[in-house]
Amino acid sequence: MLPGLAVLVFSLVVPLGFSVYYSLTDWDGLGAYQHVGLDNYRAILTDDPVFWRSLRNVLLLLAATVFLQNPIAFALAALLSRLSARASRLLRTVYFVPAVLSLVIVAKLWVDVFNPTFGILNKLLRAVGLDALAVSWLSNPHTSLAAVIWIILWQGFGWALLFYYAALMTVPRDLEEAARIDGAGRLATYRHVIIPYLAPMIATVIVIDVISSMKQMELIYLTTQGGPGQLTQFLGVYLYQKAFVTSEYGYGNALSVLFVVVSAGLTLLVHRGMRVISR
């Protein structure tokens, strides 16, 4: 137990303490620095549109996850639970494949699919005569954010499906039978019996969605780097660039601290909210 905790403390707790300390300075990574109090935080919160845009993008991603990806995953999971064991296992294995690939591969893969000249997407669009839609998806300001969110949803789809499938497996058979006997159709059974029964588990999946939306960084960093013009900026990427590209260690640490606070706060908030709703 102790060595395990020691590793956690060494790599998580102490560094975050560090972060708090340096976030109160104007250190640029070299030499002397001054204590500037809460100036970094004030600057971020009142005078940094990129921070707010990053936060907004995270929330957009979360909304897309909860309202687009999850319902589809739930519907497919419900269908899978009615297939034969073999077919269902095969399909689940297929759906989860993107989730076991390195994010570096996933990112490069979609950069290639979206590539304006040799990418398959634009070739496809041109083949069906939709030349006007064949844009350079990741660098066009109108499409870049949607394209990035699409990549993240695609990669995470297998997880959502798996969570809902596992949840559906816990529904007792008699519950469904009883609803059927009472004359409920299939959709009505889901709406009035199964979904309310699964509410606590659905709430858990949504909390996991919050955590994983906050944690998205690599797929953006490796595709758009937050561009064009900071349009696809996410907290993780922004922080990374401040820290390791422009070496604003003080500011970067303040961003780190805020990032942790926002992550933990939002998770807690959604967790509480979900508990109230699902009761």
Add this chain to the structure above:
Amino acid sequence: MTDRGTPRATGRRAGLAVLHVGLVLFALMQLFPLLWVFLCSLQKSGDLFGNDLIRVPTDPQWSNYARAWTNGQFVRYGLNSFIVVTASTAVSTVLSFCMGYAIARMRWRGKRLALGAILMGMVVPIHATLLPNFLWYSYFGLIDTRLGLIIPYVAFTLSFNTLVYAGHFRNLPAALEEAALLDGASWPRILWSVVAPLATPATVTVAVMTFLTNWNEFIMANTYLASDDLRTLPFSIIRFQGQYRSDYAAQFACMVLVAVPALALYLYFSKHIMAGATAGAVKE
């Protein structure tokens, strides 16, 4: 099925057929980009820019793979990955086994605090720790060393693994351990020869998932490693974005090569991985 043949049933069956088509379409959507990458990996670079939607390679260019292998530094990066990932997987598995046991079976002071730290490990994004850890590890000279990658790889898989183990232990009866304790066996002995064999399914899940996670990990390796000698496998793909930028076909081949070990591991252990992926979530 008494209403077979009535218009309503036919309608319902048609609806079901549509849904099944949807299932297969989604499966295609998840796989198609990968198949496309594979097809591209066998073409000549110049042919990739043609107008054909999909070219089935009549003359597969396996030499792309040879170039990907050498220019992508596969042997060196692969070996680095293997060392770092194996070490971190072993350590993380052993530590989380002990922690999971302590949480599920023992009462001790500070348990609440420890649970808080574990939960924090689940919620805090790795990216928020990159900068402070970079500074902190520098003090110990851990930047640009294998150990400096192994430590965070252990730390950030520990929380999830501990919860998987704890969940598993809660479902195990304690009778066997109590019997062993009464026979006068020591704790390490009980853990090793009584508890560990019972925990094998959880151990397989934990080990495979940790291995995969760290095998695929990029951003920490990108941050904490500076020298080319230590880099891990995902950097093979990154390499092609610099020096060998124009060798498109080999880039595709390189992606396939990097994907294959992870895919093979996944297909072989898919049952354990899928069980483990949901273990944490559903039991909460």
